[in-house]
Structure formats: C-alpha cells, structure tokens
Amino acid sequence: MSDSIKSKCRLCGSEKSFVKYTIENSEIRRCSDCTLMWLNPMPTDEDLEKVYSKNYYENKELASDDAQKTYGYSDYLSEKLYKQIGFQKIVKQIKSMLQANDQELSLLELGCGLGFFLDVAQDAGFAVEGTEFNKYAVKWIANKYRFPVSSKKLDVFEDQSYDAICMMDVIEHLRDPFDVINESHRVLRNGGILTFTTMECDSFISRLLGERLEDIRKIHEHLFFFTKRSIKKSLKQAGFAVEKIHYTGHTFSCGDLVERIAAMVPLIGRPCLHLVNFFHLRNLKLYVNPRTKVTVYARKI
Ligand SMILES: [Zn+2]
Structure with a gap:
C-alpha cells in the first residue's frame, strides 16, 4: 500500500496528514483538514483477537510505562460501581431526550463489555440488547444477566428497530x-x-499530556482518535443532528487514580502514590473531570 493511500483521511478524504505522536513503532497521524487522528499501521485481526480476551479485563500491567502492556483494564470488575455511577447519568439523559409515552423504549449497546451499562439501562426501564466482539465477555454475560448479548454485526439488525444505540x-x-x-x-x-x-x-x-495519556498509548486497541470537530463532522455526514456534546469525568478509587497518574507523569504520580498508601486512602472515592473525554448525544433526523 502506498504511503498516500495509507495516510488518506477516512472521514474527509484529505491526503494531507502529519505524524502527531510516535509510540514505539506506531504513529498516530492527524488529518490537516478535519482533525481526525488514526493509528498507523493498523493492527491485524489476529492482533486484535489476542488483545480482546479474558486478560483484557484483568491486565495487571496496565499502569506500566510500557505501551506494549497498555491495553484493557487492570481490574474491570472492581470498577463496576464507579463506572455505573457515570452510566446512570447517561441513561437518564437518553431517556429524557426520547420522551416516551407509556411504551417501553429499546436500547442497543455496541461493544457492551461485561454488561455494566446494559444493567443500568435495564434498571431504568429500557428493553436492552448488546453486541460484543470479545467472546469471553459474551459468555460471562450469558451466565450473569438475562438480557441478550451476541457477537452479531450491526448490519443484521432491522431498519428502524431501536430507540437508542450506545457505545461506551x-x-x-x-x-x-x-x-x-x-x-x-x-x-x-x-x-x-x-x-x-x-x-x-x-x-x-x-x-x-499528549502521548503520555493512557488513551493515546493504547496502540493495541485504539485505532481512531477524535476531536469535537471530527465528531460533529462524522455525525452530520451520516444524517444526525448533534444535540449535546460535553466533557465527562469519571469516579475513581484514589488508589487507581494515582497509579494511572504515576504511569503517565511519574514525577508527580509516584510521590502521590506513596502518600495515598501511607494514609490508607486507596479506597477513597473521587470524581475527576480532566476534560479528556466527551459524551455525545445525536438524534437521527
Ligand atoms: Zn480529514
């Protein structure tokens, strides 16, 4: 594949892009026209199969400074409670935007992981269904929850069959x-x-923080990187009206938070980690919004 095809922007078709970050042997390119960023080269299907396994949810080496080990979650199950606090706000927002009469609303989640979001949406009254690429996660959900989850691709779903579609x-x-x-x-x-x-x-x-950010360093799984501008362009092109787009924080345990900071900025993070351990603050609950992540709500028009 020639360099120009490799670096052509998938969102706007521009051939003008530059290397924004280099992490080990991978580069993250940025479109000079629409700001979309993407990983180059992209991993193969075999590479991705290896990443999305049971280990994805229990990667004990996540908070290391080695990008080869930066994928998945250190202990996803222990984050359930904290993640669900954020998901409740999102589900409430979706519900308020849909203005249901007395009918049951339906919600499809793509890439539902271990089902934490679907669990919250079901509790809020949605009829839920999920899809997930990770086969371990599909089996795990089948043992734990009653809602349907499969590895189906979106193209097998019928036209106009859901009130809400979500990707967390x-x-x-x-x-x-x-x-x-x-x-x-x-x-x-x-x-x-x-x-x-x-x-x-x-x-x-x-x-x-640039390439120190955990989200940027996840070169084994993060293939595209968005800005508000490229998000709006992607949605408008597909026929959506963007109704809300805002920075979203996350509730962390203090121990988890300082370990992540230590991996990104050791000079600040490591002394903090010692203090947190010394004062037994690891389980303290903290809401942090560094404005590095957005939640987007778009309506089909
Ligand atoms: Zn572009």
Whole structure:
C-alpha cells in the first residue's frame, strides 16, 4: 500500500496528514483538514483477537510505562460501581431526550463489555440488547444477566428497530467507525438517539499530556482518535443532528487514580502514590473531570 493511500483521511478524504505522536513503532497521524487522528499501521485481526480476551479485563500491567502492556483494564470488575455511577447519568439523559409515552423504549449497546451499562439501562426501564466482539465477555454475560448479548454485526439488525444505540468507550476501537455510525442511523427509529463516549484530543489536558495519556498509548486497541470537530463532522455526514456534546469525568478509587497518574507523569504520580498508601486512602472515592473525554448525544433526523 502506498504511503498516500495509507495516510488518506477516512472521514474527509484529505491526503494531507502529519505524524502527531510516535509510540514505539506506531504513529498516530492527524488529518490537516478535519482533525481526525488514526493509528498507523493498523493492527491485524489476529492482533486484535489476542488483545480482546479474558486478560483484557484483568491486565495487571496496565499502569506500566510500557505501551506494549497498555491495553484493557487492570481490574474491570472492581470498577463496576464507579463506572455505573457515570452510566446512570447517561441513561437518564437518553431517556429524557426520547420522551416516551407509556411504551417501553429499546436500547442497543455496541461493544457492551461485561454488561455494566446494559444493567443500568435495564434498571431504568429500557428493553436492552448488546453486541460484543470479545467472546469471553459474551459468555460471562450469558451466565450473569438475562438480557441478550451476541457477537452479531450491526448490519443484521432491522431498519428502524431501536430507540437508542450506545457505545461506551468503543468507537475508538472500531476498524470502521464511520460505517458503524451510518449503520446506527439505519437501525435507529426516526428521532432515535445515538450516544457515545470517547477521548477528545484537543482539550487543554489532552494536548498537554499528549502521548503520555493512557488513551493515546493504547496502540493495541485504539485505532481512531477524535476531536469535537471530527465528531460533529462524522455525525452530520451520516444524517444526525448533534444535540449535546460535553466533557465527562469519571469516579475513581484514589488508589487507581494515582497509579494511572504515576504511569503517565511519574514525577508527580509516584510521590502521590506513596502518600495515598501511607494514609490508607486507596479506597477513597473521587470524581475527576480532566476534560479528556466527551459524551455525545445525536438524534437521527
Ligand atoms: Zn480529514
């Protein structure tokens, strides 16, 4: 493949791009026209199969400074409670935007992981269904929850069959996020809501930390990186109206938070880690919004 084809922007077709970050043997390129960023070269399907395994949810070496080990979560199950606090706000927002009469609303989550978001959406009254690429996760959910989860691709779902489609920290993992946005438009009912969360690359902290950011260093799984501008362009092109886009924080345990900071900025993080351990503060709950991630709500028009 020639360099010009390799570096052609998938969102706007521009051939003008430059290397924004270099991490080990990978580069992250940025489109000079629409700001979309992407990993180059992209991993093979075999590489991705290896990453999305049971180990994805229990990667004890995540908070190391080695990008080869920066994938997945250190202990995803222990983050359930904290993640669900954030998901409750998102589900509430989607529900308020859909204005249901007495009918049950339906919600499809793409890349549902271990089902934490679907669990919250079901509790809020949605009829839920999930898809997930990680086979370990599909089996895990089948043993734990009653809602349907499969490895189905979006193209097998019927036209206009869902009120809401959601992707929580998923769009950056997709080989073709723009196909998935287009397909979501087809599968949503008129007036339905597409919601997703993803890293935002142009905020102050994102630009300050750059390639130190865990989200940027996940070169084994993060294939695309968005800015507010490229998000809006992707959605408008597919026929959505962007209704809300805002920076979203996350509730962390103090121990988890300082370990992540120590991996990104050791000079600050390591002394903090000693203090947190010394004062037994590891389990303290903290809400932090560094404005590195956005939640997007778009309506099918
Ligand atoms: Zn572009």
